[in-house]
Amino acid sequence: MDSKNVPEETKDESKNTKDPMQILEEALTLCKFGKFHVRLLAATFCCSIAIMSVTTTTSYILPIAECDLEMNIMQKGLLNGMPFFGQISASLFAGFLIDAFGRKIFLVGGNGIIFLGTLIEGSSQTYLMLVFTKLLEGLALSLCFSAVSTYVTEFCHLRVRDRILLINSSFVSLALVIAALLAWAILPIQFNYTIWSGYFELHSWNLYLYVCSIWSFLAFVLYLTLPETPKYLLSHGREKEAIEVLKTIYAENSGNKKDTFPIFSLNKSGLIKPTKEISLKKQIVNGLFETKELFRKPLVFKLILFCFITFAALIVFTSLRLWFPQVSTIIENYNIDHEEPARFCVMINDYMGGLQPQTLVTNTSATYECIPKLSGAETYRNGVILGIAAVISVGISGFLVDYFGQKILMFVLLILCAIFSTILYWTNASLQIAILISCTCALLQTALSLQQNIFIRYFPTTLRALAISIIIMIGRMGSLTGNIIFPILLNLGCMAPFISISVVSLDIKRHEFLHARQHFTQYLKVKKVSEFT
Template sequence: MKVLEDALTLCKFGKFHLLLLAATLCSIFAAMLVTTTSSYILPVAECDLKMTIMFKGLLNAIPFLGQIGASLFTGFLVDTFGRKIFLIGGNVGIFIGTLIEGSSQTYWMMLFIKLIEGISLSLSFSAISSMLSEFTPFHVRDRVLLAYSGFASTSLIIAALLAWVSLPLPIHVVVWEGYFELHAWNIYLYICSIWSLLAFILYYYLPESPKFLLSHGQEKEALEVLKTIYSMNTGNDRDSFPILSFNTSGTIKPTDVISLKKQLVNALIEVKELFRRPLIYKLLLFSFITFAGLIVFTSLRLWYPQISTIIENYSKSNGESAPFCVMITDYMEGLKEVQSRAMRNMTEPGICIPKLSGSETYMNGIILGCISLVFVVISACLVNSVGQKTLMFIILILCSICSGSLYWTKQSIVIAVLMSATCGLLQTALSLQQNLFVRVFPTTLRALAVSIIIMVGRIGSLSGNIIFPILLSMGCMAPFIATSLVALGLAGLVYFLPNVNEENKATGDQ
């Protein structure tokens, strides 16, 4: 792959890569909104969809279940048949799913569509980072992959802004009374579908990854793709591209026509290498770090609007703020009292009145995205000089400190900053780790390896959303102390991660 790395360097970083980054941005926005929109619409749609606390938790978790079920299968297919087709298909699935979700009139309809969106998300997600990495020149690859991580942070800002603009609106459009009615949350979901549509359009006009084509014996097609990139980025004629072949003979090998059955057999033979030494050890290490990291990150991110609402309502009810644990404990005790009263008084339920989130909740969502984005930008500036492993270690130590400091905080803005910093630092550390594992595994196994790691991570996300309220009921600081300890443990595991820049310096990424 050294000749391919040289070819990408000759193509430079230019217009083509900006178009690729735009497609990546839209695809990441679409993917993140699949799992993020639920946390904002739950309070607003509570009465329309007749949701209990259990139903809310299930709606938050169901996209991850869809991803877990499809990740292994889609990862294998992406490595076998290419990145582009699944990026297009996945985003089309998310677009159609979000439109239907926005038209949902019952809870069970929305739950089923969220599951389908999770499956569609798994089609595209494992291919996004592979596609971006395989098109990017070696000398800017780390920074571009960190920009990719910054898109995830930006999506949190966009989700909060769109929710703030649309959800408080008094919208109630009756299309067919009793059967099809639209509210503010329906419109919010319709707006969120735009990103997957844009991603589909952009990926449709982008070529297949040259590294994938070359690894599957399609040398002529890979060379044509590189000529296109070279022409777009430099303005020179396609035929002036200095590399004429990827082999020592100087001639282009003809592309072999391989049947579907043969492609699948070859892919299954290659898959065995992933479960042999040394790749299996790397796969297990990356999977465990992702699992542990996403247990705490996803639960904090999805519960953050709820915690923010608790703090906001406490301040309104009592006229002043209080220490973090006092406010959380007050809410938990009030919740137990309401549940106890409901068990004693089994009367007819009254009129359902949704408790809308205030502006502070949306502002805190924006703060979370902004702080996460700042950390990613700082990491992008420091990664080449400090090194990925050292930077990841420092970030995880800081994350542990921020999480543990919540106990002594009182002001809501300080709580918001510390919670946002904890989430942002965790996200940045996981992004740095992702930059490593998309480069460690060979091209023919990359999407499958990424899918396995993502699948294990999604199991962590599911587990975290179940464990978090249990820990919260045990004591205010229990989930945050757990977060602090997990971050410290992950900092210790950083030592065992491979140093990709040194290992692949001579030959380029595999």
């Protein structure tokens, strides 16, 4: 009997042996959701607003600053696209660094640079100075953007992770609302303060940028108080530090002492391995060695698909979102100058045909003076509508995704985007135009959020930030392309950019169709089986 019992005990031990990442999931579950995660979400919220402010604030200052900075329509497009050029330049390198050296250092450093950059941006006196600071902010943004979603999810156990990602997506939508509300509160103020005549003058748009810098400062401070993620620490052999972080989270959430945390090791053997000191050179070599796995089957094919969808979607989303305040201002001013409403494209073409300095006649001579088309309450209200539509869309998708799956939902959202952007041509009421553009942007943002949920799960921890960075880099190429092409297409005619938007949305839909059809077939089979049983 003794000889029979020995192999049975060995079997049981092998069955009870768990992977370190599985033990980490159990440890995170024991930590629960509490005060620590509230602090984490507060930092994520501030960081999301700071990130969105880098790209969004430009769209609100374009109408009011066009004369102060002597901008034409093409220069406006370049200024809108400059942060994305900065991201393209650094995002791939940033992803490698985030995977090699951790998430926290880049979240702290990135938000610190954005804060300083926004202060300089708020002090801009020339167009070139504003372009340069937007480029600097784009470089810093690439350090944060790749890390923020990875950082927040790696502190959460599997049961709440999807909800946390949706909350993170809603923060981006809320950032649009906050940017519009701040613009509404500050930009209409008659603020002109001269510190050094002809060299340093501040206007309401400078003040608006100063106020927006607060969010990156708050994110900088909050991230300083948070630790590195235990998943990153464990994946880099720093188990002792990972245990200490888990104890800290457990103590803060439960109110118990750290010593009462029931898990003492994340290792298969149950013993804590001493943390090895690894040189900078060794870390870079290890990082490069891990990187090559991303470009092998099957990861490389998924990476290409995600890159294409993100590129095409961001051409549409970023162009509409960043040009929406300018388009809304055009419509608002047209309705003021004309008694009868006109179709959308008639209003846009009227603005494009009148892009000439207005003549100011005096007693002695005629001079040319730039008179800006200022935004009114309607433009800022439309910006709030856009943000609220995005929040609602993300919220509803959170319920629908459990029933239909992410791929099917993305397929439906992209079809609706193509329909809404096409209908724009036949609209003439400003509220209808605002709703159609807001719905198109909201649905596209939701589709991108769903895709983010997919690829965060698909790529392993050691390659996750790099994969996200590559996808973001390709996506930002789409954002930059869209912002440069949009004014060129406007010069060719109003309908050109919006027909292009519809075509791109349909092309994304075509690439999603095969995956959605397969997923929907599986869904119907499961449903029939459940009904039968």
